[in-house]
Amino acid sequence: MNALTAQPIVTVDIVLLTLQENELCAALLQRARPPNEGEWTLPGGFVHIDTDEDALAAATRILRTKAGIDSPYLEQLQTFASRHRDSRGWSVSIAYYALVPAAAASDALKWRPVDSIRSLPFDHRDILRAAVERVRSKTAYSSLPVHLMPPTFTLSELQKVYEALLKTDLDKRGFRRRIEELDVVEPAPAQPTTRGAHRPAQLYRLKRKASNTVAMAERNLSR
Amino acid sequence: MNALTAQPIVTVDIVLLTLQENELCAALLQRARPPNEGEWTLPGGFVHIDTDEDALAAATRILRTKAGIDSPYLEQLQTFASRHRDSRGWSVSIAYYALVPAAAASDALKWRPVDSIRSLPFDHRDILRAAVERVRSKTAYSSLPVHLMPPTFTLSELQKVYEALLKTDLDKRGFRRRIEELDVVEPAPAQPTTRGAHRPAQLYRLKRKASNTVAMAERNLSR
Structure with a gap:
């Protein structure tokens, strides 16, 4: 590979789910910087190639630092990668989903019933939908x-x-x-x-x- | 984001599977350049951010140009992303698997029964194993x-x-x-x-x- 070849942006985004009053809810976090500053999105961040060993470590770090949550059930969901999903350019989101008991919530998070979330920045609604589908279909066949x-x-x-x-x-x-x-x-x-x-x-x-x-x-x- | 932030390498790798004499076989391709030049690996390549719309388009292009295969059953498998999987640095492989009838083979490919593949460069054996597991478990529940x-x-x-x-x-x-x-x-x-x-x-x-x-x-x- 030519070291100068342009590479995509690589982020990890997390669909953090819990139940509140028996409704499946997702955690949203307010973006602190552009693009979409001030809007509520899925918790996420760049892979830090200096400190993250792998994608799972990046997801764990992001959950801990941005959502205040340690060692939930955490599983890779799917990767969303295209030219169009982020205004900063060709970008890769390695998406995870995490499940936590209702108690484990940080103040920075806003929980919203997944069925009531109509729009999200980037392609985060597609990511959310994929996670909810995964959880529902896995529920039918598993613990x-x-x-x-x-x-x-x-x-x-x-x-x-x-x-x-x-x-x-x-x-x-x-x-x-x-x-x-x-x-x-x-x-x-x-x-x-x-x-x-x-x-x-x-x-x-x-x-x-x-x-x-x-x-x-x-x-x-x-x- | 700081535009100078170092980003991982992003590749797409494909586990291309067929049946030969009722044995599940995977396609291997000889690498034309370093690292691991001359060794047999899963077909793969970099995402081309100038021409690929998304990861699926990259997978389709790689299958067509490197394996001579058009429009097989193609599905995202899992993303393998870590500091250690590629000697060139922190790297992301968005892995896909594809199924083709026995007839659809290009001369550049070598087909090997999946159970006989003992080692592969990079983490390609882990990727292969994940694909075979996915195909076998999905076979039990699907078409x-x-x-x-x-x-x-x-x-x-x-x-x-x-x-x-x-x-x-x-x-x-x-x-x-x-x-x-x-x-x-x-x-x-x-x-x-x-x-x-x-x-x-x-x-x-x-x-x-x-x-x-x-x-x-x-x-x-x-x-």
Whole structure:
């Protein structure tokens, strides 16, 4: 390669997702500089070739420094690369998506229900749409939504999250059997309860081995 | 952005796959220049920011000019981006995979069974492995393998291809039912046959609407 060959701009953008009141929400961050200064976009930034080992390290750094979030479930989504997506020139966005429990939010972020986001600068709406599609289709076949749950949760709460993502009601017994087959949650140790005299619903937590992975189901969980 | 900020190298690499004697094979191409001159690698090249509209256009151009292949089934695989993968510096490979019928081969290519490829320059073996995994897992749930078929084929031939990719035998009736549900093939018009007095097996072809897509199954086709 000729060292002078013009190269594209390379950025990493992140679709950071959580659930608020059982609605899937994405994090937006206000741009501090041109282009599109002051507008709300997906968190992102340039790859720092001096300090980032790889694209995942860049995504982790951007999430930590710009969104205040450490070690969420983080997975590469797709790369958006074209002459037209950024006014600064031919540019590459290596897009990731991340899932966090509702609690893990930094003040700089604005959470918006994904279905209410009508437009975003650059091609960020396409990136957002691809991430939401990925999460919804993966939800039908996997344990992915457990990464949206707080440290402990009931199976009914988990079912509600699946139902919110799949936009459909699920049969309780079938759902519990499928979750058991996925083998990613376990009963949490009993804790003192203030919920009154009735025996509270069993709380579950993510198994340690499942903390940064996704188990795949043999069949669509919603059927 | 500071215009002088150093940017990574951006390339597109392609895992071009076909079936030969029912074995999944990948195309290798001999490198014409350093680094790794003379070694066999995945077909690839730099993004040309002056002429390529986007990454898919770059992949299409590279397939056409370096492998002599036009309009195969082509899909983005994953992006490999790190400081260590290329001796020329921090580099991004936007990797694609392509499927072609056995016939569509150019002389410059060497086809090798994917299971026999022990090492490749750069991180091309990781890219190859990711593509093979993607094709095998997608085969279990979709119509993807139809893109490996010649213009017409029997359902038995299609089943053999699925079996080769899944490395398992399939039940004939169950397989045919699933293929029918996927709704991507149709009987080919009757053609004069020289196969003798017996009625030949019905030939099928890809439906026009399925020519560059993949239909997803509700369940694992191999169960």
